[in-house]
Amino acid sequence: MYEAEVAKLQKIIDESQNIVFFGGAGVSTESKIPDFRSADGLYHQSYKYSPEQVVSHSFFMKYPDVFYDFYKNKMMFLDAKPNPAHLKLAELEKAGKLRAIVTQNIDGLHQAAGSKVVYELHGSIHRNYCMRCHQFYDAAYVKQSAGVPRCSCGGMIKPDVVLYEEGLDSEVIRGAVSAISQADTLIIGGTSLVVYPAAGFIDYFRGKHLVVINKSETAKQVGAELTISAPIGEIMGRIRV
Secondary structure, three states: HHHHHHHHHHHHHOOOOOOEEEEHHHHHOOOOOOOOOOOOOHHHHOOOHHHHOEEEEEHHHOHHHHHHHHHHHHHHOOOOOHHHHHHHHHHHHHHHOEEEEEEEOOOOOOHHHHHEEEEEOOOEEEEEEOOOOEEEOHHHHHOOOOOOOOOOOEEEEEEEEEEEEEOOHHHHHHHHHHHHHOOOOOOOOEEOOOOOOOOHHHHHHHEEEEEEOOOOOOOOOOOOOOOOOOHHHHHHHHOOO
């Protein structure tokens, strides 16, 4: 299946010198990390509070114990491994074809696959800081801590992930916008483009080729030259570098 689409994608990649990849949760679901919005995602499971409530700044500050119970069990997957999509993107970067990855994911799998230029719009579970003294803690420390993780100074540790009600990092925004605006090809993968402001980043693209690879239809019609409705790992795994 998808022979014609893969052949067309291969041709686009072969012709391109400055590819940027913009990815969402669908890139990680093939690594067994659940997303928020799919049919079996977190929004379709029953909790006392909605996931949207739990991962908000005000909820984190008011009920850190409930936040961390949810966060550790439903958002931290430290055993997850990069899938063919992550690995192929790292390969394309190494070959000088792909200049940057802009991701909405917080799992660090692009870096684990070997990618160097990664703009993490929503932060990373692998960076955690004491809210009092700003000491750094890794993901394993947070995951293994009992209840709310605390610093040696007694301060509460906060993950460096962008919660609802929080703004995106300005330096990450600048880097992502610059990369997308300079790209000759933008590949959008594994995202339904419903989360703003992240989905608005693709409006900065002025290049030649726009490709969408996503299992479900994207909410935002982007006028893509090529749309492939399939799992991204399956498609990217077939690309030759």
